[in-house]
Amino acid sequence: MAEPLIFERSVPGRRGYLLPPSDVPGFRADDIVPSDRLRTEPPPLPEIAEFDAIRHYTRLSQQNFSVDTHFYPLGSCTMKYNPKLNERIAALPGFAFLHPFQPAAQVQGMLALLYELEQLLCAITGMHAFTLQPAAGAQGELTGLKIIAAYHRRKGRRRSTILIPDSAHGTNPASAALSGFQVVQLVSGRDGLIDLNELKEKLTKDVAALMLTNPNTLGLFEREIKTIAAVLHEQDALIYMDGANMNALLGIARPGEMGVDLLQLNLHKTFSTPHGGGGPGAGPVGVVKRLEDFLPVPRVRKVGKRFRWEERSRASIGRVHGFYGNVGVLVRAYAYIRALGREGLMRANQAAIINANYLKAKLQPIFPVPFDDHCMHEFVVTLKALKTHGVTAGDVAKRLLDYGFYAPTVYFPLIVDEALMIEPTETESKETLDEFADALLAIEQEAKTKPDLVRQAPQRMIVERLDEVKAAREPNLRWKAGTFLFSPEGSTQRK
Amino acid sequence: MIQIPPELVYTKSHEWARRLPGAAQAGDAIEIMVGITAHAQEELRDIVFVELPKIGRTVKQGEAAAVIESVKAAFDIYAPVSGAIARVNEAVVKSPQLVNQDCYGTGWLFAITPSDPKEFSSLLSSGAYSQQVQAQAH
Numbered sequence: 174m175a176e177p178l179i180f181e182r183s184v185p186g187r188r189g190y191l192l193p194p195s196d197v198p199g200f201r202a203d204d205i206v207p208s209d210r211l212r213t214e215p216p217p218l219p220e221i222a223e224f225d226a227i228r229h230y231t232r233l234s235q236q237n238f239s240v241d242t243h244f245y246p247l248g249s250c251t252m253k254y255n256p257k258l259n260e261r262i263a264a265l266p267g268f269a270f271l272h273p274f275q276p277a278a279q280v281q282g283m284l285a286l287l288y289e290l291e292q293l294l295c296a297i298t299g300m301h302a303f304t305l306q307p308a309a310g311a312q313g314e315l316t317g318l319k320i321i322a323a324y325h326r327r328k329g330r331r332r333s334t335i336l337i338p339d340s341a342h343g344t345n346p347a348s349a350a351l352s353g354f355q356v357v358q359l360v361s362g363r364d365g366l367i368d369l370n371e372l373k374e375k376l377t378k379d380v381a382a383l384m385l386t387n388p389n390t391l392g393l394f395e396r397e398i399k400t401i402a403a404v405l406h407e408q409d410a411l412i413y414m415d416g417a418n419m420n421a422l423l424g425i426a427r428p429g430e431m432g433v434d435l436l437q438l439n440l441h442k443t444f445s446t447p448h449g450g451g452g453p454g455a456g457p458v459g460v461v462k463r464l465e466d467f468l469p470v471p472r473v474r475k476v477g478k479r480f481r482w483e484e485r486s487r488a489s490i491g492r493v494h495g496f497y498g499n500v501g502v503l504v505r506a507y508a509y510i511r512a513l514g515r516e517g518l519m520r521a522n523q524a525a526i527i528n529a530n531y532l533k534a535k536l537q538p539i540f541p542v543p544f545d546d547h548c549m550h551e552f553v554v555t556l557k558a559l560k561t562h563g564v565t566a567g568d569v570a571k572r573l574l575d576y577g578f579y580a581p582t583v584y585f586p587l588i589v590d591e592a593l594m595i596e597p598t599e600t601e602s603k604e605t606l607d608e609f610a611d612a613l614l615a616i617e618q619e620a621k622t623k624p625d626l627v628r629q630a631p632q633r634m635i636v637e638r639l640d641e642v643k644a645a646r647e648p649n650l651r652w653k654a655g656t657f658l659f660s661p662e663g664s665t666q667r668k
Numbered sequence: 669m670i671q672i673p674p675e676l677v678y679t680k681s682h683e684w685a686r687r688l689p690g691a692a693q694a695g696d697a698i699e700i701m702v703g704i705t706a707h708a709q710e711e712l713r714d715i716v717f718v719e720l721p722k723i724g725r726t727v728k729q730g731e732a733a734a735v736i737e738s739v740k741a742a743f744d745i746y747a748p749v750s751g752a753i754a755r756v757n758e759a760v761v762k763s764p765q766l767v768n769q770d771c772y773g774t775g776w777l778f779a780i781t782p783s784d785p786k787e788f789s790s791l792l793s794s795g796a797y798s799q800q801v802q803a804q805a806h
Binding site: 565567583584585587641642645646 | 739764
């Protein structure tokens, strides 16, 4: 049964706690707040008992799909398992109970961890220096773009174009536009990779940088990356790599050696820290030596055996986050890297690539792979053939929920019609991959024989097919007193 | 069969363009009306959001001038010819479903005062566009 809103569980006068009478002098709200700013009525907060609140939120949490409960093959999101050891380490009192205003002398252990994490990320990527501040991949991109702008400004010129392949992550053009750049799209070649002729044609004097995702969103490694970097460097344009797909390179290849000038890493993807609602995220940015001066401040510096904050730097783009980013997440990533070590990271990566290729080989006879090659950590199939049965990739994704699998990324990248983008990650067993492949093949049969079943999926979820169009055209985002999504008697009203 | 009116011209990226009759004869500036094709709206499926360019903005042929968002994804709509944005269809901002319901009529997007009349004649005929759509389906 669908869970009512917590407001609908409210009963006037019911409470979670009875507070003891106050034994300190009180004050009147209108003594300290201008009267026109005061509410005339109390806010409509839910009135419920403590265990009602606990049951409500526990039930909601149990209705979720998550990495801890289901296979989660969300392409280009790297939803890998979050080892519980990381949680234990991040909860150690010496990390968890620090206050961000504590002086550096009292938090030497934490500073040492942050410093070492920067060194480890440099070793993994071949970059010269890192900032751990950005709180997400997209904020890392924004930080990178500000560094790109600062670099060209220092050279005394204004460049306003960023080249982005059509196979890049969708955040790339958004970040570039937000930073005030013009985005020029590179059309991929027939092999799904960057077309060198297209690159040369669009590489004007105004190009500040190329932003590319490597491997790209088709799960293909840009084989010509060194040549691409050389072509850009000839014009002193920079090459930014979206490192969100770094799970395909760990321990095997280093972007620094490919000619990449700067990149962001998504610790919540590649380095096993919680993702999405389980976040917060972290998107550290690494740069080559000639860009180091532009990194955000503060930076952790090691002087002798001691660590301190460096608050000022003339060329820095400034702060991008309060204090030093989401430090609790950084501790988890550090624990992950140290637990696996160089050998372990490489083996995890190899398993991710093998898992993706295994699944691709199982699905390919039924679902074609338009840009076909050995893939890296993810691959994209097209469900175009199901169109004749009136079944879309979105329908198949929803039907997968009925089979107990979270849906892969759909309709992305845009260069593949009816795309399903699948990334199994290294942690899944052969049994899980087989079950997932069997489910997809079964749905393909359903699409041919019982298309309505797929078109109306999900059937077995607590909430059935939602009206996405109405939700987007007439969003209803706030609860209003006196309105009920579900009737007070508890029976659901579907609209 | 997908509707591809013979009196319009088309782009590879699935926009249609119409030269408004009358305006040219009166000696006024010509206007090129722009929208997306029936094939495009069918592929996009239910459109939920339309962002139109500002009137007066100059666009180059092939430059992204508007954005259409459907339940699938967001897509750029490209200017079929260079020029200045002369008018926009505010109705589709309020009711994006017009683009689905009547893409060649009330669901038009914007009109351009072209800066280079030759560009219009370089666009695809209905026959050429129809061939392209069929080629993509296979």
